[in-house]
Structures are given as structure tokens and as C-alpha cells.
Amino acid sequence: RTTADGLAELRTRLAASGTIVDDEPPAGGEPVGIWFRDLHDVWVNVRVADPPAPAPFGAAPSNAGDARLRVDTAAWTTYDPNPRPRQLGHFLIFTPDIYASEAWYVENLGFVVSDRSLGKGHFLRAGDGFHHVFGFIGGSRHNGLHHVSFEMAGVDEIMLGTSRMREHGHDEVWGLGRHTIGSNLFSYIRDPWGSWCEYFADMDLVTSAWQPSDVEAPPHVWAPPMEADFFPRKFFYNAEGEGR
Secondary structure, three states: OHHHHHHHOOOOOHOOOOOEEOOOOOOOOOOOOOEEEOOOOOOEOOOEOOOOOOOOOOOOOOOOOOEEEEEEEOOOHHOOOOOOOOEEEOOOOOOOHHHHHHOOOOOOOHHHEEEOOOOOEEEOOOOOEEEOEEEHHHOOOOEEEEEEEEOOOOHHHHHHHHHHHHHOOOOOEEEEEOOOOOOOEEEEEEEEOEEEEEEEOOEEEOOOOOOOOOOOOOOEEOOOOOOOOOOHHHOOOOOOOOOO
16 A cells, blocks of 8 residues: 555655656556656556455355365356456566565565575565565566466366466466465466466465565476476566567
8 A cells, every 4th residue: 555655755765765756657657656667677656546455255165174064056056157356466577686676676665575486586575465466586687577466266266267268269378286485376377478377366374473484495386297398488488589
């Protein structure tokens, strides 16, 4: 959440750090709030706004684990074949210097580090809530979007949404799986611009008691087998036409 006072404080802090603040947006940007570039020339917009209140998903009765809540009901007859995400959960961008980018966003915008994956991926949050709402993919020679991620109600909604994407011709997919860092279920779909769209559910929720760590972990606890060049070529490629 950004208030008018907070925006004024941010403007002063950015000026003190030598960051030029623009009141005019870049081409295609909305003339709202303030615009500035980060240390790697990525445009950032901050505006006065309250977080939108996400619509409730409701609780689907489950017979998983010890729960015995769905009785005399066939679950498959209750699913919405066109489920919608509740909200944008997070997005990650490429950066040529992951530690410098982390430091800049923490110092200037107040993000909090949740976890780091040995300079490969750094995951940040904005207070209590989802394990991360923003982050970086390191070791890149360029800037750019890696992926945006939308919250779904659960595994069925993730896969129904993925199936709908496939039906519309977006058939390059990685998932279903469960990540290590953040613990969320995921399915990634390649977008028309070379980046990725992720559906996720069941992410870790953390508070100020959470202690960040530097970990050496694979990207997933479980997931389908992938072709040999998926990570080096496809997953770290974006619309600028080059890999990591």
C-alpha cells in the first residue's frame, strides 16, 4: 500500500540516492504516480493506491489426508471449466547483477528478502503475506520479464486453466509441480512474447518472524521430466531474443 505521504518520502529518498524521478511516463505508461529507472535502467512506477481486495475462493470440501468432508458429491461435477485467477501474486525479472538489484530495491523501495537461491534467484516480499511478491533471476546478460504469476484456488483450477491455455494454442508448458522455495504448486505456460505465465496455489505465508536463508535447492520438489535444454534455453529466454 502506498500513501501520499509515503510517495513524497520515496521521491525524496530517490533524489538523495541520485535517482532521477520523472513525472512523465515512458512511452505506453500511464501518467499516474512517479516514474523512475532502477540501477539497470528498468522503468518503475509507484502510485498512491490501496491493495485490491481479492475475491474469496471459498473452501472446496476435500477428502485428502484425514479430512472426510465431501460426501455423496462427485467432485468432478462441481468444477468450473473456466476458472479465473484471484490476483496477481508475484513477478520475477532478469538482472545482470542480482545482489546489486536486491540491495537497490530493498534500500529504495523497502522490499524484504525472503530467501536466496545461491545468486540464481532472489525472492522478496512487501511485509507479511506471500513468501514473495517480486524477485530476480540472476546471471543474465540482459533485463526483462521472466514470469508473472497468478493465484488459483487449487490444483484442479491450475490444471483446468492450463488446459484452457493449451486449447487456445499455448501448448509449451512446464508443470504440474511443486517449487522448493515458496513451496507453491505451479504450472508455467509460455506467453506470446517469450516470457512465462504461471498459475500457482498453496504458497508459503510468512511474517516478520521468518528468517531468510541462502539455500542450494533444485527448483522443484517434484515436477514432470523436462527436455535437456528446457532450463538453459527455454526457461531463461525472453522477448529480447537471448538466453541467460
